Amino acid sequence: MNRAVVRLPETFKLGEVIEVTAMASHPMETGYRTGDDGRIVPRHILSELRCDFDGQLVFRMELSPAITANPWVAFPLRVDRAGLLSLTWTDDRGQAFREQIPLQPR
Amino acid sequence: MSRRRWMLQTAPLLVLGPLAHRSVIAQPDAAAVRLNAALQAFSQGRPITAAQDRLSIEIDALVENGNSVPVRIRAVSPMTPEDHVQRMLLLAPRNPQPQVALFHLGPYSGRAEVATRFRMAESQTLIALAAHSDGRIFRAQAEVIVTLAACLEN
Numbered sequence: 431m432n433r434a435v436v437r438l439p440e441t442f443k444l445g446e447v448i449e450v451t452a453m454a455s456h457p458m459e460t461g462y463r464t465g466d467d468g469r470i471v472p473r474h475i476l477s478e479l480r481c482d483f484d485g486q487l488v489f490r491m492e493l494s495p496a497i498t499a500n501p502w503v504a505f506p507l508r509v510d511r512a513g514l515l516s517l518t519w520t521d522d523r524g525q526a527f528r529e530q531i532p533l534q535p536r
Numbered sequence: 537m538s539r540r541r542w543m544l545q546t547a548p549l550l551v552l553g554p555l556a557h558r559s560v561i562a563q564p565d566a567a568a569v570r571l572n573a574a575l576q577a578f579s580q581g582r583p584i585t586a587a588q589d590r591l592s593i594e595i596d597a598l599v600e601n602g603n604s605v606p607v608r609i610r611a612v613s614p615m616t617p618e619d620h621v622q623r624m625l626l627l628a629p630r631n632p633q634p635q636v637a638l639f640h641l642g643p644y645s646g647r648a649e650v651a652t653r654f655r656m657a658e659s660q661t662l663i664a665l666a667a668h669s670d671g672r673i674f675r676a677q678a679e680v681i682v683t684l685a686a687c688l689e690n
Contacts, residue, residue, distance in 0.1 A: 447647050488645065489645065490640040491640070492639075493637055494636055496628060496637075502653050504650065505650050505651075506641075
């Protein structure tokens with residue numbers, strides 16, 4: 431089961447640009463590695479992270495095998511209203527999982 | 537060794553030597569080919585301007601562990617609806633696959649700045665590109681030495 435941790439500043443004002451950091455649990459198997467049985471371990475990576483805020487796409491990252499295991503990313507977001515922040519990771523087998531956090535500027 | 541035997545043994549080298557050398561030169565550098573393809577896919581034929589003052593790669597010049605290298609890419613942009621960075625690309629040309637990550641941003645980002653952690657197969661010069669909404673593409677480079685490279689084989 432995939433797990434993800436999303437971190438935000440404790441408080442932020444309306445209109446402030448914040449940095450969202452997110453880490454998902456995933457092996458990010460490159461497809462270049464040989465396993466104990468001498469065979470290539472098949473590639474299995476998270477290939478996309480998309481972030482929607484209040485229903486609007488605000489950030490997207492296309493990941494490659496070069497991204498570390500348990501991919502970590504930091505990206506900016508201008509919080510111009512209250513709304514739901516939704517991060518969706520999708521792997522190269524079409525499996526997706528989501529983490530949602532309500533944003534409430536003060 | 538008789539003179540005749542010496543001639544017999546070295547003659548093939550004299551003939552094949554230059555040919556072998558030529559075949560090595562004619563071999564296209566696979567990494568260069570992959571890098572050009574990645575640059576072309578990002579720029580779609582638009583000119584790329586080297587501009588370290590418009591785009592920067594923040595990374596340690598000496599990295600101990602190639603399995604997890606922190607990097608931050610920062611572009612100069614007001615990030616308004618009229619003038620903003622749309623895409624940022626990080627390339628590690630000497631990795632098996634040059635593309636590390638492609639980031640899509642917009643005016644709602646507020647800042648043109650992203651950070652991640654990635655793997656480096658060997659010491660190399662990293663390349664970052666930023667595509668602005670007006671069509672301009674800027675390029676920055678950073679040379680990084682890796683003491684312990686990310687293991688590809690195991």
